[in-house]
Amino acid sequence: AQKVTQAQTEISVVEKEDVTLDCVYETRDTTYYLFWYKQPPSGELVFLIRRNSFDEQNEISGRYSWNFQKSTSSFNFTITASQVVDSAVYFCALGTGFQKLVFGTGTRLLVSP
Amino acid sequence: NAGVTQTPKFRILKIGQSMTLQCTQDMNHNYMYWYRQDPGMGLKLIYYSVGAGITDKGEVPNGYNVSRSTTEDFPLRLELAAPSQTSVYFCASSYTRTGENYGYTFGSGTRLTVV
Numbered sequence: 001a002q003k004v005t006q007a008q009t010e011i012s013v014v015e016k017e018d019v020t021l022d023c024v025y026e027t028r029d030t031t032y033y034l035f036w037y038k039q040p041p042s043g044e045l046v047f048l049i050r051r052n053s054f055d056e057q058n059e060i061s062g063r064y065s066w067n068f069q070k071s072t073s074s075f076n077f078t079i080t081a082s083q084v085v086d087s088a089v090y091f092c093a094l095g096t097g098f099q100k101l102v103f104g105t106g107t108r109l110l111v112s113p
Numbered sequence: 114n115a116g117v118t119q120t121p122k123f124r125i126l127k128i129g130q131s132m133t134l135q136c137t138q139d140m141n142h143n144y145m146y147w148y149r150q151d152p153g154m155g156l157k158l159i160y161y162s163v164g165a166g167i168t169d170k171g172e173v174p175n176g177y178n179v180s181r182s183t184t185e186d187f188p189l190r191l192e193l194a195a196p197s198q199t200s201v202y203f204c205a206s207s208y209t210r211t212g213e214n215y216g217y218t219f220g221s222g223t224r225l226t227v228v
Contacts, residue, residue, distance in 0.1 A: 009153070033214040045203065045219040052213070091155065095214040099144045099163075099207050100171075105155040 002027045004094050006104035013082050014112055021077040021107045023092030029053075034068065034075040035093040035101065045091070051075065082111045115139050119204050119220035126194040126227045134189040134223050136204030144207045145187040146171075146217065147179065149200040156203065162187055194227045201225070 003026040013019045025034065036048040049059065051068050059066045063080045079086050089108045095101040117138045126132055138145065143164045148156040148171075158171030162181040176198060178190040187206075191198060201224050205217035 033216070035216045037219075043201070043224075044221050045217075047216055047218075050216050093216075095216065099209060099214055100146070100158060100161060101214075101217060103148075103156040105153060 002029075002032075002094050002096070002102045004092050004102055004104035006090075006092055006107050008107045009105075010108040010110065012110045012112065015083060016081050018078060018080050019082050019109065019111075021079075021090050021092075021109065023075045023077065023104060025073050025075065025092070025094045027094060027096070029096050031096065033095045035095065036066070036075075036077050037091045037093065039089040039091065039106070041088070048077075048090075079109075082109075084111050084113055087111045117204055117206055117218050117220035119202075119223050121223060122221065123224050124226070126191075126225065128194060128196065128227060130194050131190070131192050132194070134191070134202055134204075134225075136187045136189065136220060137185050138187075138204075138206040138218070139185065140206060140208070140218065141184060142206035142208045142218070143184065144209070145181065146205045146207075147177070147187070147189045148203045148205065149173065150203060150222075151200050159189065159202075191225075196227050199225060199227045 005024045032053045034051045038046045065078045067076045089106045091106045092104045093101040120135045146161040147159040150156050157173045160179040162168045204220040207217050
């Protein structure tokens with residue numbers, strides 16, 4: 001069975017702080033894919049990143065960075081110098097070649113000015 | 114491109130009523146899905162389809178039905194609505210190429226309240 005755990009239910013930071021959202025996954029498949037989605041207060045789900053199990057390189061996109069570690073089954077997401085517009089619920093998800101995604105329960109990030 | 118379009122955006126139903134949530138995509142994706150999102154519970158898969166004429170149950174199918182007569186459309190039917198079906202419903206689609214998983218394109222969601 002596949003499972004995604006986002007242990008942090010809610011995180012509150014002040015603008016310009018760095019924040020890391022944790023994601024731990026479980027799967028027996030050797031080929032799998034990890035995703036992060038953002039759900040802002042408006043409610044839509046926005047794709048942020050996709051990573052396959054064979055690519056452990058960390059990725060940076062502007063203020064966003066992702067740390068994939070197969071040894072600890074983690075795919076953590078860091079926002080550097082957070083901004084109020086980063087306030088949202090963030091979901092980590094796991095998928096295989098069979099396409100269905102399993103989602104974590106989400107982490108609500110509140111960035112105050 | 115419109116992507117994935119869901120209608121309606123909001124709906125209030127009375128207990129026992131029925132309704133259909135519409136979902137259509139214009140990306141020629143072969144896979145389509147229905148999820149429900151409850152507060153603090155993440156997204157739970159209700160039904161999915163791997164192509165026209167093929168559907169299968171997800172994690173929480175009870176109280177729902179689906180059909181997939183065309184590649185574009187994947188409606189979700191609620192029969193005899195119950196308060197437990199109060200939720201936000203998301204339709205999504207995806208495609209595969211050489212077996213890889215590229216993730217989903219989501220619709221904007223339908224907020225359903227059963228009273």
